[in-house]
Amino acid sequence: MNETPLDSLKNEQVNDDSNYKYNNDENALLNCVIAKDTPRKIDFLILVIETLQINATDSLLLKAKDIGLSDDYSSRVQLWKMRCTNPLRNTYTNASLSYEQVNSFVELISAMAENLYPLIRQLLSSKESKTLNQERWTIFSKRLKSLIRERMNIQRSYISSLLNEENNNFFRELLVILSLSCGEGGRKRLKSSLFTQI
Amino acid sequence: MINLSYRFNQDSCSLELKGIPDVSNGDSHDTIGILSSWSLKIIGASVLEGEKEHLDNLMQVILQYSRSYISGIRKTYISNKKIVTISPFGIFHKLLLNSTRKEVEPLEIILDDSELSDLTRCFDLLRFDPRFNISWNIIEELPFKKKQNLLRLSGLRSNSNFLYSLVFFLSICFVLLFVPISNEFEYNDTTRTSQSLS
Numbered sequence: 001m002n003e004t005p006l007d008s009l010k011n012e013q014v015n016d017d018s019n020y021k022y023n024n025d026e027n028a029l030l031n032c033v034i035a036k037d038t039p040r041k042i043d044f045l046i047l048v049i050e051t052l053q054i055n056a057t058d059s060l061l062l063k064a065k066d067i068g069l070s071d072d073y074s075s076r077v078q079l080w081k082m083r084c085t086n087p088l089r090n091t092y093t094n095a096s097l098s099y100e101q102v103n104s105f106v107e108l109i110s111a112m113a114e115n116l117y118p119l120i121r122q123l124l125s126s127k128e129s130k131t132l133n134q135e136r137w138t139i140f141s142k143r144l145k146s147l148i149r150e151r152m153n154i155q156r157s158y159i160s161s162l163l164n165e166e167n168n169n170f171f172r173e174l175l176v177i178l179s180l181s182c183g184e185g186g187r188k189r190l191k192s193s194l195f196t197q198i
Numbered sequence: 199m200i201n202l203s204y205r206f207n208q209d210s211c212s213l214e215l216k217g218i219p220d221v222s223n224g225d226s227h228d229t230i231g232i233l234s235s236w237s238l239k240i241i242g243a244s245v246l247e248g249e250k251e252h253l254d255n256l257m258q259v260i261l262q263y264s265r266s267y268i269s270g271i272r273k274t275y276i277s278n279k280k281i282v283t284i285s286p287f288g289i290f291h292k293l294l295l296n297s298t299r300k301e302v303e304p305l306e307i308i309l310d311d312s313e314l315s316d317l318t319r320c321f322d323l324l325r326f327d328p329r330f331n332i333s334w335n336i337i338e339e340l341p342f343k344k345k346q347n348l349l350r351l352s353g354l355r356s357n358s359n360f361l362y363s364l365v366f367f368l369s370i371c372f373v374l375l376f377v378p379i380s381n382e383f384e385y386n387d388t389t390r391t392s393q394s395l396s
Contacts, residue, residue: 028341035341124310124311124315125310125311125312125313126289126290126311126312127210127241157359161359175311176311176315177268179312182319184322184326185318185321185322185326185339186318186319186322189264193268193341193342196342196343197340197341
């Protein structure tokens with residue numbers, strides 16, 4: 001967890017395109033470490049993507065292949081193993097994410113958020129019909145809560161408070177993160193939010 | 199001289215920039231190197247126009263605000279010379295624009311999350327567009343320090359259970375301090391039962 005990005009940059013990198021991106025971000029992440037809540041945040045963001053899109057896991061793996069991400073995305077099991085670093089999960093592994101893994105998650109989430117932007121925007125908009133918006137939120141929160149119940153440790157007070165929350169503030173926060181993660185600028189924004197300066 | 203015009207459209211806003219190539223700087227015929235005018239249309243608000251400095255200020259403030267918003271921090275950002283201000287306004291965001299002309303009243307625009315992300319996307323598209331050879335005065339997205347991250351609302355909420363339990367424990371301890379202890383109890387030392395051998 002305390003490994004700085006530059007240490008792990010020495011490791012094998014994915015392809016030429018991502019090499020360029022890594023080098024650009026290198027200076028911005030000097031003296032930074034992965035934030036404590038990063039695995040949790042990443043897992044919840046993917047959970048929201050799964051809520052918005054049916055068969056999202058297949059889409060995630062396909063997208064990862066398209067943008068040339070590493071072998072971590074070769075199968076569902078590999079992806080699941082990385083997501084199990086979220087301490088709130090039922091099947092939590094006491095491992096931490098490496099810099100490359102966080103970076104690849106950022107690429108993937110940003111690309112998926114770009115695809116799902118119209119849906120995310122609809123949920124965040126206050127200018128549309130109130131009843132229609134309420135209906136959309138009911139369906140969205142119901143589906144997300146069922147996924148949380150299925151995957152997370154409901155004994156944890158944080159999870160039970162999320163499930164009992166009526167105003168969906170946390171779900172809204174996650175949607176805002178996704179909406180601001182689209183594109184090149186969004187990717188940088190999301191990445192810097194997952195690190196902390198020492 | 200060729201006048202160039204490029205437009206960036208998102209759902210609720212449209213940004214149009216006009217300019218000419220800076221031949222002395224080696225710009226190609228389709229690159230804007232000198233900005234002559236810009237206009238920003240946000241649905242439900244007046245058309246915004248101005249000089250490059252104004253656009254710079256607007257971009258800087260919006261992108262900084264979005265950067266902190268993605269980390270769950272909502273705070274006010276004010277540009278140089280106080281031309282542009284953005285601050286949280288309930289669940290919305292208030293954009294306040296002061297004109298450099300004295301006779302013009304300040305303009306106030308209330309944005310919801312979807313409009314803020316549309317505007318952010320417009321500016322992201324502009325700053326990474328290779329058709330522009332203009333240096334924008336934008337602060338690079340950097341990870342926050344741990345202290346700044348403590349401001350996060352969600353973070354505070356996740357620690358609230360611990361805080362409540364601590365307060366509860368301390369208050370119970372305080373009450374117990376006033377419970378009288380009975381001093382009349384006679385202590386019989388059962389260990390002193392040894393008898394002399396003689």
